[in-house]
Amino acid sequence: MSLHAILVPKWGLAMEEGTIAKWQVEQGAEIKSGMEIVDIETSKIANVLEATVSGTLRALTADEGEVKRVGNLIAVVSDADEDDAAIEAFIAEYKEREALEAANIVAAPEPETIEAGGKRVRFMKVASAAEDAETPLIMLHGFGGDHANWMFNQADLAQVRDTYAVDLLGHGGSSKDVGDGTLDTLADTILAWADAVGLDTFHIAGHSMGSAVAQVVALKAPDKVKSLALLCPPAFGEALNHEYIEGFVSAQRRKAIQPFVEMLFADSALVTREMLDDLIAAKRVDGANDALQKIADNALSDAALADLRSKASGVTAPALAVFGEKDQIVTGRNIGGFGGKVETLPNSGHMPHLESAAAVNALVADFLAG
Incomplete structure (x- = not known):
C-alpha cells in the first residue's frame, strides 16, 4: 500500500483545532x-476518530495533550516494511504544507x-459549490439547541445543495418571544423565514423537536x-422523557444540567465542560428560559x-425516520401512522447526528438523492 496520512478531522463548520486526548493504539x-x-476533544464535544484504511501505524506525529489544527497530520499508516526514510520525507512534506496553510487560513462562515x-431569526447558510445545486435543505435542531447542533453534518450535506441551519424561536440567536409556544407558531416562523430568504421549495431535516x-411545516405547506x-422524532416514540425536559429547563448551573445532558448520549464521555458552559450561557440570555418553559408546556x-x-x-412528502x-x-416506537423509511443506529442515543455523524450524513444524503 502507499503511505496514508491520518489528519485532524473537521467536525463542524466552527472547528479549527482539536486536542489529542488519548491514543487508543x-x-x-x-x-x-x-x-x-x-x-480528540474540541471546544464543543469530545469524539473518536476511526481509521479509514488498514495497515501498520508507522508514526504518531502528535502527542497526547497536543493541540493540532484541522487538517494537520497526526499519524502515518503504511506497510510494515516501508522504508523509514520514505516515512520521514512524507512527514516533512506535510509539515511544510501545514506551514503554508497556516498562513492562508480562510474564516468559517458566520451566521x-x-x-x-415579525420575529428575529438567526441561521447559518452553507452554500453548495455545485454548478447546478439541487433543492436546498433546511435543518432544524432540537429542544434547547441551536444551529450549531448540525456542526458535523451541514457542510457534508452541502456538497450538492445549499443548506440552512436555523435557530428555532426561543433558541440561539432567534427571538425569545415564542408567542403561545406551540408547534404551529414555531412552524409559521420557519415558513415566514423561508419566504424571506427566497426558498420556494425545500427539504427539511429535523432533530427531535x-x-x-x-x-x-409539511402539513401547512x-x-x-x-x-x-426526521431524527429521533418524538411524535413516533412511545413516550417523551419529560424528566429530561423539566431537568434541562430548571437547571441553572453546570453541575445541575450535566446529568440531563448526559442522558442525550449513548456515551456520556462525549459531554464536555465547554458544552455544558455553552448551554448554561444560552439559558441565561434574557427571556430564554421562560421561552423554553413555554415551548416545553x-x-x-x-x-x-x-x-x-x-x-x-x-404528510404527503417522502419521509425518513432515524x-x-x-x-x-x-x-420506544409508535410508527403506525408513519409511511416512510425507518432506520435505527445501534451505537447512538438521542443525538445520532453527533454520535454517528458519518452514518447519518450518508443516510440523509442517499435519501435526498432519491
Missing part, C-alpha cells in the same frame, strides 16, 4: 479500517440574522416541502405530540 500497531484509534414574521416542527428527514406536551401523530398520514437504539429521551 500504539505506534507500530496493526490497525483495521473502522477501528477507533484516537480520542446571519433577519426579520421574518425540530422534526415535530418539520412535520407541521405540502407544495413547498419535498421531503422530511405547549409544543412538547403529550397532547401536542399525540395530535401530531394523529395527523401523520396527512432512531438511536440507546435513546433515553424518545423511548
Whole structure:
C-alpha cells in the first residue's frame, strides 16, 4: 500500500483545532479500517476518530495533550516494511504544507440574522459549490439547541445543495418571544423565514423537536416541502422523557444540567465542560428560559405530540425516520401512522447526528438523492 496520512478531522463548520486526548493504539500497531484509534476533544464535544484504511501505524506525529489544527497530520499508516526514510520525507512534506496553510487560513462562515414574521431569526447558510445545486435543505435542531447542533453534518450535506441551519424561536440567536409556544407558531416562523430568504421549495431535516416542527411545516405547506428527514422524532416514540425536559429547563448551573445532558448520549464521555458552559450561557440570555418553559408546556406536551401523530398520514412528502437504539429521551416506537423509511443506529442515543455523524450524513444524503 502507499503511505496514508491520518489528519485532524473537521467536525463542524466552527472547528479549527482539536486536542489529542488519548491514543487508543500504539505506534507500530496493526490497525483495521473502522477501528477507533484516537480520542480528540474540541471546544464543543469530545469524539473518536476511526481509521479509514488498514495497515501498520508507522508514526504518531502528535502527542497526547497536543493541540493540532484541522487538517494537520497526526499519524502515518503504511506497510510494515516501508522504508523509514520514505516515512520521514512524507512527514516533512506535510509539515511544510501545514506551514503554508497556516498562513492562508480562510474564516468559517458566520451566521446571519433577519426579520421574518415579525420575529428575529438567526441561521447559518452553507452554500453548495455545485454548478447546478439541487433543492436546498433546511435543518432544524432540537429542544434547547441551536444551529450549531448540525456542526458535523451541514457542510457534508452541502456538497450538492445549499443548506440552512436555523435557530428555532426561543433558541440561539432567534427571538425569545415564542408567542403561545406551540408547534404551529414555531412552524409559521420557519415558513415566514423561508419566504424571506427566497426558498420556494425545500427539504427539511429535523432533530427531535425540530422534526415535530418539520412535520407541521409539511402539513401547512405540502407544495413547498419535498421531503422530511426526521431524527429521533418524538411524535413516533412511545413516550417523551419529560424528566429530561423539566431537568434541562430548571437547571441553572453546570453541575445541575450535566446529568440531563448526559442522558442525550449513548456515551456520556462525549459531554464536555465547554458544552455544558455553552448551554448554561444560552439559558441565561434574557427571556430564554421562560421561552423554553413555554415551548416545553405547549409544543412538547403529550397532547401536542399525540395530535401530531394523529395527523401523520396527512404528510404527503417522502419521509425518513432515524432512531438511536440507546435513546433515553424518545423511548420506544409508535410508527403506525408513519409511511416512510425507518432506520435505527445501534451505537447512538438521542443525538445520532453527533454520535454517528458519518452514518447519518450518508443516510440523509442517499435519501435526498432519491
